[in-house]
Amino acid sequence: MLAELTANAVADALSRRESAPLAEVEAAALARPAALDAIEALRPGSRVKVIAEIKRSSPSRGALASIEDPAALARRYELGGASAISVLTEGRKFGGSLADLEAVRQAVALPVLRKDFIATPYQVFEARAAGADLVLLIVAALDDPTLRELYDLIVELGMTPLIETHAADELERAAALGARLIGVNARDLSTFELDRDLFGRLAPLFPEGAIRVAESAVLSVADVVHYRSSGADVVLVGEALVTGGDPIANLSTFLAV
Numbered sequence: 001m002l003a004e005l006t007a008n009a010v011a012d013a014l015s016r017r018e019s020a021p022l023a024e025v026e027a028a029a030l031a032r033p034a035a036l037d038a039i040e041a042l043r044p045g046s047r048v049k050v051i052a053e054i055k056r057s058s059p060s061r062g063a064l065a066s067i068e069d070p071a072a073l074a075r076r077y078e079l080g081g082a083s084a085i086s087v088l089t090e091g092r093k094f095g096g097s098l099a100d101l102e103a104v105r106q107a108v109a110l111p112v113l114r115k116d117f118i119a120t121p122y123q124v125f126e127a128r129a130a131g132a133d134l135v136l137l138i139v140a141a142l143d144d145p146t147l148r149e150l151y152d153l154i155v156e157l158g159m160t161p162l163i164e165t166h167a168a169d170e171l172e173r174a175a176a177l178g179a180r181l182i183g184v185n186a187r188d189l190s191t192f193e194l195d196r197d198l199f200g201r202l203a204p205l206f207p208e209g210a211i212r213v214a215e216s217a218v219l220s221v222a223d224v225v226h227y228r229s230s231g232a233d234v235v236l237v238g239e240a241l242v243t244g245g246d247p248i249a250n251l252s253t254f255l256a257v
């Protein structure tokens with residue numbers, strides 16, 4: 001079942017009156033310097049890697065942090081050893097914007113993920129125009145033809161799709177795309193409930209060679225250890241880094257796993 005949150009965000013994207021014409025956003029996307037190689041940056045290593053997220057609030061957790069200077073936070077993440085940065089660009093529920101992404105892009109040399117409810121090619125061009133290197137696609141929110149279309153466009157623009165799943169059949173759909181970077185979100189987007197063991201249950205179903213990303217619910221080092229021992233190459237961490245005091249210190253404990 002498509003979560004209300006996701007359905008609303010997708011409906012928003014589809015009905016939105018875009019501020020610039022498609023041709024303009026396309027031109028801006030093509031004029032950007034080449035995207036950074038996120039597959040290289042997230043390649044599995046002897047230690048877990050972290051995608052550090054910039055998120056002001058969420059529908060499940062409410063207000064998290066005001067984050068007046070996302071660029072400064074991104075620099076802390078980079079100094080702390082993050083391998084990539086995720087920027088929520090959804091405005092209504094998460095308090096983010098494409099301006100946040102642009103500011104982050106200018107501040108760091110790491111790959112930057114556009115984290116949003118992407119449903120149209122327009123949003124993919126917008127992501128590239130703002131400097132994104134990665135774009136999230138949520139399998140549950142998209143039918144197969146749209147998933148394929150958006151996936152191919154992301155790749156064509158030199159970016160890397162991060163394919164988010166939450167169930168075995170969704171992982172199959174991700175595999176059918178040929179996805180090289182696949183996440184399992186521990187949070188169910190329809191109930192907001194967390195299932196920290198979902199990643200471990202789905203890990204054996206990942207296609208050969210795909211990079212395995214555990215998303216959500218990392219609040220402590222113990223959670224990183226749990227995901228790592230279940231087969232995660234990468235963990236995507238939001239709340240713990242925006243609310244938990246010094247992100248550099250927090251990252252260093254996570255990266256020791």
Ligand SMILES: O=P(O)(O)OC[C@@H](O)[C@@H](O)c1c[nH]c2ccccc12
Pocket residue numbers: 053055115116117164185215216217218236237238239240
């Ligand atoms: O704050 P957390 O529990 O560390 O979670 C981060 C990230 O996984 C979460 O923000 C997220 C995962 N998938 C999403 C899709 C849309 C918006 C947000 C998300």
